[in-house]
Amino acid sequence: MRDAEAAVGAAGAQTVSDDPDFRLVARVRAGDQAAYSSLVHKYKGRIFSVIYNLTSNREDANDLAQETFIKAFRSLDRFRGRSQFFTWLYRIAVNTTLSHLRKNRLRHFFNYEDLQEETVNAEWLEAMTSANRSDRPVVLRELQEKLNEALQQLSPKHRTVVVLFEVEGMSHEEIAEVLKVSTGTVRSRLHYAKQQLQSLLQSYVR
Amino acid sequence: MSDKVENSPADRIPESRPSLEELLRLKRAEQPDAAFWAKFDRDLERGIVQSVVRQRSLLERGFTFLGRPAGALAGLVLVAALVGMLLTESSSPLSVPRAATSPESWIPVAAAEDTGAERQDFVIEVFASESARAGAQGGGEEWRSGDAGNLRQAVYVAESLGPDGTPDRPGSRVLF
Structure with missing residues (x-):
């Protein structure tokens, strides 16, 4: 995504109709709930990952990711397209998670996702x-x-x-x-x- | 035992260890399995449906309530109250910007509405009631911001300003 740093600057030049996410958002607003499934499918891995890496708790990450997507669905009418859809979605995820962490400050129970070891290919590991x-x-x-x-x-x-x-x-x-x-x-x-x-x-x- | 020590990353020579950034990238490999995602999708679909149903049922309850005689009456009272509030506000003697009612008053009136470089001619200080009039004459020590919302009972003190923006001369205040 960082390779897209330049793309962020160029985002202003990009019209709403060019952006596939904006097109999906427009379809959801028009009542096509299947379009929302496409958005969920596209971003669920990254949203779960960021929440999981903030909480180090699988169950919490699952609940908070669900909450994020439900909040986003209900707030979609308020998405004005001033930022990228994923930025808006990340903001909801991060705010929901930080709010959860504030309420559960004393929680020290962590559980970790399994490492998909076959995906770790690094010289240092060798x-x-x-x-x-x-x-x-x-x-x-x-x-x-x-x-x-x-x-x-x-x-x-x-x-x-x-x-x-x-x-x-x-x-x-x-x-x-x-x-x-x-x-x-x-x-x-x-x-x-x-x-x-x-x-x-x-x-x-x- | 010796096997454990040999395997520990902490016991490796520093050159063979990863950098912090490389180690952090290890977290990308922490991913749930397919069964987790299947359950996630099912739960999310159910959650979205429940949220839509809850939203609709709240709206429907509101409309049902308004459909009954008591609900209709409550709706009418609410509308009347809103209209009354709007009319009261528009007929108040002076619309005072919120910033001007702060305890750190003596804010030039024009400055509260326009941040341009226009010169100020006077300031207005708002006091809560007639009883504060004495305070106004004494320099505003009896300011009671808690009552300032009730403008009908407020006392307004206008004072002309000199070229440097400070009060022009003693006794230049007008109370109304």
Whole structure:
């Protein structure tokens, strides 16, 4: 998505009718609920992922992702098309999640999604595992646990920026639009969050 | 035991460890399985239908209520109250911008409506009631912002301003 950083700037030149999401939104407004299923299908993975990475809790992520899509469906009449549809949807997801985290501040129960190990192809992983790769699941599992623990030690606002930038691949500008803050604030939060993570994970990262 | 130590990423030499960014990208591989998504889709469809039904039933209940004699009467009373409020507002002696009723008053009237560079000729201070008139003459110490919404009982104090925007001269205030 960050490759689309230039595309964000060019979004102004893009007309509403050119954007497939806007066309789907128009169809939903006209009463075609199947068009909403297309939007859900397109974004459910990313919305679930961002919520899950903020909560580190599968059940919460499921409930909050459902809530996000229901809220978006009910608010679709208020979507004016001033931003991209996914930015608007991310904003609902992030706000719903942050509100949930504020209400459940003392919750310390986390559960993690299974790693789809076959999708992890990285040179560093090859270097860390033995030739026969039998230790690969153990290495990955430990890294996953340590990373999630470290992320949960960040404040929600710092965690949000790190997740949106490093995991979701969003640009500073897109994150600023989702969070309704300046790009300077995004950069500063990201810098601080990464410093914190580097320190928390110093035994695991170079 | 030795196997565990050898496998631990923390025990690897730093050069073979991932960078923080590479490690964070590991989270992209955390994905639910197909069974999860099938249930997610079913639950979401049910949730959307329930939300639409709830919305419609609230609207229908409202219309049903308005269809009954008591509901119709309540609706009429509400409309009458709204019209009354609008008429009352339009007949008030002076429409005072909200900013001008703040305790930090002495805001030039024109400044509250226009942020341009026009020079101000006077300021208006609003007091809650006749009893505050003495306070107005003494410099506004008896300001009671809580009552300022009731403009019919308010006392307005106008004071002409000099070229530098400060009150022109003592005794230039007019109470009305």
